[in-house]
Amino acid sequence: MSFVPPKDMSVLDDTERMSSFDAPLLESSPDPELQALVTEATALTGFPIGLVSLVVRKIQFFRAQVGLPPDLSATLATDRCTSFCQFVVARGGPLEIEDTSREPGLPRDLVERYGIRAYVGFPLKVRGQTVGSFCVIGAQPARLTAEVLTKLEQLAGRASARLEALAGQTPAPASSSEAEEKARNAWLAVAEAQPLLSLSERFADGQMSFEEFQRGLGALAGLTDSSD
């Protein structure tokens, strides 16, 4: 047992960090370069799941993924509050969990819902802000060697460079005016609600069972709880 959640999580909602997120970063169409990096990460570590996870206002959004179950590959997101990646952002440093069953300080939702046992994540940076985590996830307890961790960190660095390039496609705000912040937050609300629609669309297309549909909704419960 070694994980203690950071006392101060306020950096997650930092206005400047939030301003890093714009349309190209939160687009759900696959980015081949990021996709290749997560695939390489799973091959390197032997972990089945690899993610470029962007920790936004209410959700963590998977900008690239390999190995996710059908419901999560439809939503490409879960609630932020249940994620492990939020801790990578809050620390601004890596997080390594060898066995989630021995870490009572971690959120249990995704552990119980998807059987997560091992996690290793490195910070993803855009314009100097930690926007998310480049991570691998395993269904069995595991410990990576120092050599593998170094290589994984290098892949995270390449993912950050790619995200930086994507972020550069959007004009940076000329000033941080209140109107601009409101406009960004209003757009973010649409972008963050989109996982619900993707899930419903996949279900309506007959591509997932009702159970998978409900499990996916459960992982996004925070979006609907705060809709009132």
Place this chain on the structure above:
Amino acid sequence: MSVAVGSPDMINRVETLKRDHGRLRVLLGACDGASPVELPGLMRQLHDVFIPHQRAKEQLYDVVVAACQESKDATSLTLLNIFRTNLTVMSNAVLGFFSHVDSDPERLRQRFRTVSAALRSLMDTEEKSVFPLCLRQQTRMKQPAQALRIQTLSSPSWQAGGR
């Protein structure tokens, strides 16, 4: 409530909403291809079509959800509540977007793509799942309603002129 669901009014409601979808898709297409100068004006048109459409959809949900509750159709009720929640979350978000238009034309254009994709996804799902569910519910409600009417007309008390 069952009268509203069991009447041809339900088919009309769904057909009207489908026609609205057609208008919204045309406007979305125009917005997608609009110049930075044209986009804000087209977004206002979209907003003006979207608001009454969204209200009509909420009314449809109210009627059908009430019918499902009456008929104790738990599965349809669960699905409708999920889709109604999606509609509420997304409509609130889209209306917020319309109310706070970004001043940078290129950023607005990029962000609008997210909104456009979201609205298209919402409409596609409604056409594939929600509207058929509403019409199925109507058919189910219609049968007992008709049976009840026949029974009433032919009931001994009616024939005896009693009431």
